[in-house]
Amino acid sequence: MHAFPATRHLRRRHALLLATAATLGACARTGHGQRTTRPMAEVDRLLKQAVATHATPGVVCAIGHAGKVVYRSVQGQRSITPTREAMTWDTAFDMASLTKAVITAPCMMQLWEQGRFNLDDPVCRYLPQFAAQGKSGITIRHLLTHYSGLRPDLGLQDRWQGRDAAFALAMNTVPDHPPGSGFVYSDINFITLGFLVEKLSGMTLDAYASRYILTPLNMRMSGFLPPESWRARIAPTQFDENGQMLRGQVHDPSARRMGGVAGHAGLFSTADDMCVYAQALLDRRAGRPSAFPLQTSTLMMMTTPQQPQGKTDLRGLGWDISTPYSSPRGERFPVGSFGHTGFTGTSLWLDPDSNTYVLILANRVHPDGHGNVIRLRHDVATAAAAALSIPRS
Template identity: 60%
Template sequence: MTVLPFRAPLALCLSLLFASVSAAQSKPSFADPSSPGFASIDRIVQDAVDHHELPGAVVLVGHDGKVVFRRAYGSRSLEPTHEVMTADTIFDMASLTKCLATAVAVMQLYQQGRIGLNDSVAKYLPEFAANGKGGITIRELLTHYSGLPPDLSLADPWEGKLEAYRRTFAIAPARAPGVQFVYSDLNFITLGALVEKLSGMPLDAYTQRFVFTPLGLAHTRFLPPLSWVPKIAPTQYDEHHVMLRGLVHDPTSRRMGGVAGHAGLFSTADDVSLYAQNLLDRLAGRPSHFPLSQLVLEKMVTPEQPATGTALRGFGWDIESPYSSNRGTIFPVGSFGHTGFTGTSLWMDPVSDTYVVILANAVHPNRPKSITALRSRVADAAALALHIHPDGGALAAKITGYNESLSGMRRWQARNGEVKTGIDVLEADHFRELAGLARQHGGTLRLGLLTNQTGVDAAGRRTIDVLAHDAAAAVPGLQLKMLFSPEHGIAGAFDKPGISDSTDAQTSLPIISLYGTTDAQRRPSLDTLRQLDAVVIDLQDAGVRFYTYETVVGYFLEAAALLNREKTGPRIIILDRPDPINGAFVQGPVSDAGIRSYTNYTQLPVRHGMTLGELARLFNEQLHAPLTVVAMQGWQRGDWFDSTSLAWVDPSPNLRDLEEATLYPALGLIETTNISVGRGTGTPFELFGAPWIKQANGADARALAAYLNHRFLPGVRFLPVAFTPQKPYPFAGEICHGVRVLVTHRNVLDAPELGIEIASALHKLYPERFDLARMNTLLVNRATLQAITRGDDPHKIADDWAPALEGFMKQRQAALLY
């Protein structure tokens, strides 16, 4: 979505937006509520009333655009007079204010381009920055990850909205933002202040005009008029022993005058039903008066909490947290809702097009009663009556589930570093390492160089030329004798085996290709290495176990170690370069022991978090070859390549940018199956698919994307796509149907686990077409392959990698340089 700059007063823009919406809205139609399937709801609620768990309630269930159940139970009031509950009773909605009113208003500001979700709150409310709150973002308020304490103190007798804002803005956070879910009224008190500041209107006036009126909610508002009082369910006695009826129950909101972002709204079951139906209609792309666009609403109701957080929260909505009892046990994770302290709740499931409204006065007359179990039982009863099954909704998911939240966290910020690679350090030191070697060899130094197009210095000069000319001039007796090229050739232009030897046009040096068709043709010959005193290696690695540059380094170390025992071997000198996908994350299954190949040199996890120089040191713990690593300067383990100030040079023909390198540990895992991973397109490793995905077993690309989105994987989202690879790649010239993978936050993405998720989805949806067995070529982990085959949950599969990863972390420690 393109968010246009805000160019007019907010009230005017929204007035125009909703001017054509009639106050009289089309309401959900009513079905027969006497269906036997709903009898269990009657029993559950009436039993609770009979056992004095609550005075009364109104329960309403909507499904497929119709109200299929609507009934009142028990008493509206017990004290000071008795009144029977009616279906049109008006309730104090308590914390449903947050989602029904305040969150929608905030998202309207976002939709109009007035705010960014990752903006600091203090950008708009400067006073809020006091006491270390300057970095708290709007996103963190909306998801309750701000670190603010739960509420304002009521120990002293303060009054007024402005005083509440002053106290909220002055309060110190209880914990760091973005770390822990703590439900806090202060979050939405602050958001209410934000709406008032940017709109220039009181919160109640704003929401009445731009939220409730467009929806046609006739009995929903803050500060209900006296004429409503006879139909309002009373709550509790206040501190003066006056029964609260038409005055908000929440004491903080009451001190603020009854209008606050966290509490104060009153409504009826019918109005909440109308709200829910319009919301579900907007999500589904049906005609709707809901005052947000479909895309913004989708964002609002999908997980947006920090991906490391265990409580799943949308913007104002609860998805899966300690507060989501009203989901029950049947509606799927991915449905959403909210509860209110007075006994109100709403839960919505876009997959089955269902909502459940429970409005109760559970706090009446004098103490709150827990109706947590009641909410869950009613939700399950409604789901069972409508034949909704716990596992029946994934393929029908209508909304995108993704998490981009950590882009709003101050803990994860790209560093603007200045990194010197090994070749730059070598030049800056006037080739001191090479001069020392030359002295050891009697004043001469015969060099070989393993490199390709990535071997360049900060000025863009080839390492070939730097060694052939500058080093030769600086170190008497130094001669660059020959070049070696890895897979893809000296210029990185080939994507096939069988590359022949050649000659470098600029230096006339021979180029020995190490990407032939046999194992021997991929290793340096011992006879060749006997002619050299040292081999310099300058290659940009990809940070992934099955990238073959790591193997060719291992082969040079093996040969050098063997020749060293003859006293004739060259020293291996690694000019180090960054791990482009950073060195902080170690992820994926460790390859099985005893299975070595060109794409699995030794036992490593898929994403090892090491530079090529560090890997060489790790390999050499067993090989004992003469090895020198010219370390980088200025590189930090958490640096992605775009934090280094270095120019990106494609390390191979199908890794053309950092986005593709980020996804390579995921999509690379399925590359050897009968799936295209985008080779031969403009975006290799950013998409995958096959001709047979279209309508295979009734699951097309849209169903595949929906299935993956419904997994709510941190840091990514998925879009259906069609693409046609070009020669010489798999399915060349054929239309492939599949999925584009969009990285929404790379710091929370576990790419190897994503690869397992994709393989599991393909195996589940296309068991007769997807050739899962071939995946082990690059996976090299039999237990993981067997778990996918069995249909184990990918989260559990990834959890099982932990012991081996912990072992590797200890093993690699001695080899680390940074």
């Protein structure tokens, strides 16, 4: 695997960061936990416009830079039906596919650091059932980079239910393409990785993640299967098959059928906790003091291209770098930045060069699934980078 080349002159970047930090030091708090600053006026406008045009009923946004949260905004409604509730900074969101990058990938890489497997080991070495249907050549690296050749999801046509049924379906999946031949984003990859975490650790995925990822970072409002005491602060998503509004139950139907704990979806979290996670990751990756529970070299590997040689869709181990899913990078963050999105409306994009991240937590699927924040993610990232004087990539 090749390392991604540097794209900035360090001295110039250092001077820019110092100047930007000084400018943003004049931020002033306003109501609802919102932090505004004149250079971020365009971000404010974009967020308000997204709510006004029904791209999402509500949104929480945080921008971190140079080790601090320099911008916070809370807009719109947490709930529209059955009751209207204003969005709040401490709202907990169904993080959807951010579970893949934030939880499952680092769980796997902790086990890799412990020598439990090699990235280019075939998956069937640890899950023998996975060899079925011609999958013996698929490696753990293929799963982590979405180059396995597996189709996007398990399918819901059959009325399967439970973790055992999901395991059987994943193990018996027939590949659509040879491993390594192309990038196909697939929930099955991370459902399988969730089962691998459990096989290698001897713990359930949620228990392992709580003990070894969330607790070291003191992320107290994050986890699978949120307790009833969180319910009032959770952003509802959509009505389920029985006409009940999902609130605290995972939106993803496969994860829900699996009982709410899966490698591809199921995490709930808040803006505060995700800011902690993002900054800790950036700090550890840069070699600064950090509680992030992985080594610097491991994070470097996870967040630089690890796809097969010669392929142009760039993926780290769990993280997106440059693919059709990279709209949250915007127009200015470099290709060396990385991030991930979630179907419910969540996204996190991080730029290690400038020590910056952009977090957007939206419940765009509430209440009818018609919202769309793809453009919002792109435009907010572009506006934030411009406000922070980050040069165009």
